[in-house]
Amino acid sequence: xxxxxxxxxxxxxxxxxxxxxxxxxxxxxxxxxxxxxxxxxxxxxxxxxxxxxxxxxxxxxxxxxxxxxxxxxxxxxxxxxxxxxxxxxxxxxxxxxxxxxxxxxxxxxxx
Amino acid sequence: xxxxxxxxxxxxxxxxxxxxxxxxxxxxxxxxxxxxxxxxxxxxxxxxxxxxxxxxxxxxxxxxxxxxxxxxxxxxxxxxxxxxxxxxxxxxxxxxxxxxxxxxxxxxxxxxxx
Numbered sequence: 001x002x003x004x005x006x007x008x009x010x011x012x013x014x015x016x017x018x019x020x021x022x023x024x025x026x027x028x029x030x031x032x033x034x035x036x037x038x039x040x041x042x043x044x045x046x047x048x049x050x051x052x053x054x055x056x057x058x059x060x061x062x063x064x065x066x067x068x069x070x071x072x073x074x075x076x077x078x079x080x081x082x083x084x085x086x087x088x089x090x091x092x093x094x095x096x097x098x099x100x101x102x103x104x105x106x107x108x109x110x111x
Numbered sequence: 112x113x114x115x116x117x118x119x120x121x122x123x124x125x126x127x128x129x130x131x132x133x134x135x136x137x138x139x140x141x142x143x144x145x146x147x148x149x150x151x152x153x154x155x156x157x158x159x160x161x162x163x164x165x166x167x168x169x170x171x172x173x174x175x176x177x178x179x180x181x182x183x184x185x186x187x188x189x190x191x192x193x194x195x196x197x198x199x200x201x202x203x204x205x206x207x208x209x210x211x212x213x214x215x216x217x218x219x220x221x222x223x224x225x
Contacts, residue, residue, distance in 0.1 A: 030211075030212070031211050031212055033213065033214070035216070041200065041218050041219050041221075042115075042202065042216045042217055042218040042219050043154070043202065043204075043216040044216075045213055045214070045215055045216070048211055048212075048213050050211060088153050088154075090153075090154075090214075092212050096167065097142060097144075097159055097161075097166070097167065097206075097212055098144065098156040098159055098167060098169075098170065099144075099146075099154075099156065099204075099212075099214055100156065101146075101153030101154050101155070102153050103151075103152055103153050104152075104153055
């Protein structure tokens with residue numbers, strides 16, 4: 001079963017613009033991770049944010065976490081064509097190591 | 112260093128056949144996970160190994176699915192009497208328990224059951 005929901009399901013923007021994707025989840029968590037997937041194959045780990053953190057940065061990526069609202073956002077600044085991919089959030093918690101994924105956001109960057 | 116590798120990258124089989132999918136985790140990672148991803152969906156958990164033992168197999172859909180990790184490194188996911196509904200991309204991930212459960216994924220095996 002899917003824990004989270006990404007919003008929007010699909011996003012299309014112009015190169016150079018910022019892209020924001022949101023993730024909501026249902027149960028308490030230890031960590032939330034964001035992944036990128038190209039062409040339906042392997043997932044690339046982007047960033048992990050712990051439940052006691054509120055914001056984290058990595059290069060052009062900014063992730064926020066609001067545990068009171070059970071939501072997270074991923075911001076990609078100055079988007080590039082190579083950022084075109086599907087983006088997933090995944091959570092773990094409640095004593096389990098397994099990750100529970102949302103259904104993803106399909107991001108398209110138009111040149 | 113080398114990432115997670117999976118073989119084969121693609122597997123086409125006929126309904127009713129037996130298949131094995133292999134995962135080679137990142138060296139030194141004690142935790143290994145199998146997930147399954149259907150088209151347009153996020154990955155869904157199947158089984159988690161800590162060392163040689165299956166610590167959580169709650170995601171295996173039925174007893175046709177089985178996985179082993181006999182030496183605590185390479186793992187094999189085995190599917191008996193395959194069905195068309197088993198068609199999916201099977202993803203393997205590994206993690207070091209020294210971290211915060213960052214899981215690093217392999218490229219996946221695309222299984223097609225005809």
